[in-house]
Amino acid sequence: xxxxxxxxxxxxxxxxxxxxxxxxxxxxxxxxxxxxxxxxxxxxxxxxxxxxxxxxxxxxxxxxxxxxxxxxxxxxxxxxxxxxxxxxxxxxxxxxxxxxxxxxxxxxxxxxxxxxxxxxxxxxxxxxxxxxxxxxxxxxxxxxxxxxxxxxxxxxxxxxxxxxxxxxxxxxxxxxxxxxxxxxxxxxxxxxxxxxxxxxxxxxxxxxxxxxxxxxx
Numbered sequence: 771x772x773x774x775x776x777x778x779x780x781x782x783x784x785x786x787x788x789x790x791x792x793x794x795x796x797x798x799x800x801x802x803x804x805x806x807x808x809x810x811x812x813x814x815x816x817x818x819x820x821x822x823x824x825x826x827x828x829x830x831x832x833x834x835x836x837x838x839x840x841x842x843x844x845x846x847x848x849x850x851x852x853x854x855x856x857x858x859x860x861x862x863x864x865x866x867x868x869x870x871x872x873x874x875x876x877x878x879x880x881x882x883x884x885x886x887x888x889x890x891x892x893x894x895x896x897x898x899x900x901x902x903x904x905x906x907x908x909x910x911x912x913x914x915x916x917x918x919x920x921x922x923x924x925x926x927x928x929x930x931x932x933x934x935x936x937x938x939x940x941x942x943x944x945x946x947x948x949x950x951x952x953x954x955x956x957x958x959x960x961x962x963x964x965x966x967x968x969x970x971x972x973x974x975x976x977x978x979x980x981x982x983x984x985x986x987x
Contacts, residue, residue, distance in 0.1 A: 773804065773814065786812060786819055795837040795845070803845055805834035811847060811857075828862035829855055838880040838888070846888060848877025854890060871904020872897060878920035881930070889930055891919035896932060896940070913945025914938060921963045933960035937973055937983070948983070956981045 810823030831852025853866030895908030915935025936949030957978035
């Protein structure tokens with residue numbers, strides 16, 4: 771229930787009652803948008819929390835797994851079982867398996883590339899949404915090693931990095947997977963990915979520690 775801020779020296783905590791924080795995103799105004807595991811999402815302006823849940827908004831589920839903010843300030847919220855929601859600050863739009871090309875309503879991760887495409891990791895593959903067309907890549911129609919695609923990040927040149935049977939890179943044409951048998955990856959159970967300013971990929975794994983990968987060498 772706590773959000774922590776660290777300035778390099780000091781820690782400050784902010785209490786958000788009755789929920790676990792699953793994800794954090796920042797908008798152009800500096801507001802923090804928090805995904806909550808049992809209470810929807812919360813906006814934190816530095817002083818006040820505003821919570822949006824199924825009781826006071828049109829968010830499709832109270833379990834928010836991930837949030838991404840696009841260039842015009844729309845919040846794209848992945849949920850556990852409710853599909854993908856877009857929130858423009860006033861209106862909600864929900865995309866799910868019955869009204870869109872999403873292959874599954876369980877969303878693990880959302881990332882937005884420089885062209886505004888949404889890359890959505892689901893329990894049944896990686897989906898690209900360009901605003902009109904949905905394209906899904908999975909283990910049967912692409913080089914993905916598994917159907918689950920999570921922890922998506924996009925690097926400076928537009929490669930998609932995701933957890934899918936190890937660490938997988940998609941350059942828009944080809945999939946390359948790094949796992950324990952062909953690399954120094956600590957585990958095939960990748961839980962999180964981050965990219966630093968030097969292009970190093972920092973890969974967290976379940977119960978097996980942290981790996982770092984630099985393509986350049």
